[in-house]
Amino acid sequence: MATWGSRGLRGSHLEEMINTTNDVYIEKHLAVVQKIPTPITPVKIDNEKGHITLAYFEKKSTVDYMGACQGYPVCFDAKECARDTFPINNIHEHQIQFMDDFEAQGGIAFIILYFAGRDEAYYLTLKEIYK
Numbered sequence: 001m002a003t004w005g006s007r008g009l010r011g012s013h014l015e016e017m018i019n020t021t022n023d024v025y026i027e028k029h030l031a032v033v034q035k036i037p038t039p040i041t042p043v044k045i046d047n048e049k050g051h052i053t054l055a056y057f058e059k060k061s062t063v064d065y066m067g068a069c070q071g072y073p074v075c076f077d078a079k080e081c082a083r084d085t086f087p088i089n090n091i092h093e094h095q096i097q098f099m100d101d102f103e104a105q106g107g108i109a110f111i112i113l114y115f116a117g118r119d120e121a122y123y124l125t126l127k128e129i130y131k
Contacts, residue, residue: 014080014114014121018065025069033067033074062098063109073107075099080114088129099126 015035025031038061044054066075077095079086091111099109103126111124 013116014078014112015064017114017121018078018112022065022067031067031069031074033065033069035064036061036066060092060094062095063102069108073102073105074109075102075107076110076112078112078114080116082116084115084117086113086115091129096126096130 019035022031022033025033038057040052040055040057042052042055045051046053063075063077065078066073068074075098077091077099079090081090102109109126111126111129112121113124114121
């Protein structure tokens with residue numbers, strides 16, 4: 001089972017950029033999109049610093065962000081990689097199923113893929129990924 005400590009801060013630069021962008025969208029009344037926290041069960045806590053040092057994920061997460069953009073429901077996952085290639089199996093089946101179901105209800109679902117080494121980001125729909 002994966003733990004909080006084993007995942008580190010993967011994708012933190014991309015998520016920081018997305019969160020900053022979402023703040024601007026809220027200020028300009030363009031969209032309301034929020035990061036969806038993944039439910040965890042803390043196992044070890046550093047009481048001195050007040051930080052969780054080890055935790056287990058309670059269930060599989062669906063996507064990283066959900067909200068509405070000018071009347072359209074949106075959901076997306078943020079994927080960051082340091083290499084020049086992205087393993088497609090890093091998009092999990094339960095995430096694909098959730099995004100398919102979301103689109104079936106009239107929402108817009110996508111992946112934001114960021115190549116940190118090249119400082120390049122891409123907007124990918126499920127159809128583009130699974131042609």
